[in-house]
Amino acid sequence: MMSTQIRAMSGLPADLAKRTGRVPLATLLLISGQLCHSPATAQDVDGARLFQQRCATCHSVEAGQNKAGPHLSGLIGRPAGTVEGATYSNAMRSSGITWDSQTLDTFLTAPGRMVGGTRMTVAIPNATQRAAIIQYLESQPAD
Ligand code: HEC
Known part of the structure; x- marks a missing residue:
């Protein structure tokens, strides 16, 4: 019952419960404290894990490994739109965007609003999750 409620609030505690089989009381208190009082910071959210869950089906962080994205x-x-061998929409190719933490934040909030006609439709509406994913991408070595 408890875990159902928590899962409705956020995916992360549910993952924790899956890994550990249960959610320790201290974690519940910590999480409810964060939800009620101060927003969790990007450091608290595991960007690598989110990337695996939300992006890795279509994107690799290895140079040269193009998937659907x-x-x-x-x-x-x-x-934007300059990886050799990748399939891009004309919209992305001609967007004139250079990717940095700010442009990524805007794009991931609502891809189609920033790049009308983009073929990427996956949005991350949660600002903390976005920041964690962007931090993870920033931490990847350049090719
Ligand atoms: C269902 C497949 C899919 C998923 C999931 C997905 N993307 Fe994409 N992504 C694409 C495609 C396809 C493009 C090319 C879009 C275009 O050309 O309009 C793209 C383009 C991009 C670009 C522009 C890259 C460039 O070279 O200009 C970024 C940045 C990006 N995605 C980030 C992400 C992130 C971060 C996530 C996870 C939150 C994610 N994507 C999830 C399919 C996906």
Whole structure:
């Protein structure tokens, strides 16, 4: 019952419960404290794990490994739509965007709003999760 309620609030505690089989009381108190009083910071959220869950089906962080989406190695500072061998929409190719933490934040909030006609439709509406994913991408070595 408890875990159902928690899962409705956020995916992360449910994952924890899956891993550990139960959610320790201290964790519940910590999480409810964060939800009620101060928003969790990007450091508290595991960007690598979120990337695996939300992005890795279509994106690799290894240079040269394009999937449905272009590889995201060396993404920071890269002009949009320029990975060789990747399939892009004309919208992305001609967007004029250079990827940095700010442009990524705007894009991931609502891809189609920033790049009308983009083929990437996956949005991350949660700002903390977005920040964690962007931090993870920033931490990847450039190619
Ligand atoms: C269902 C597949 C899919 C998923 C899941 C997905 N993407 Fe994409 N992504 C794409 C496709 C396809 C493109 C190319 C879009 C275009 O050309 O319009 C793209 C493009 C991008 C680009 C632009 C890259 C460039 O070279 O200009 C970024 C950045 C990006 N995705 C980040 C992410 C992140 C971060 C996530 C996870 C939160 C994610 N994507 C999840 C399919 C996906």
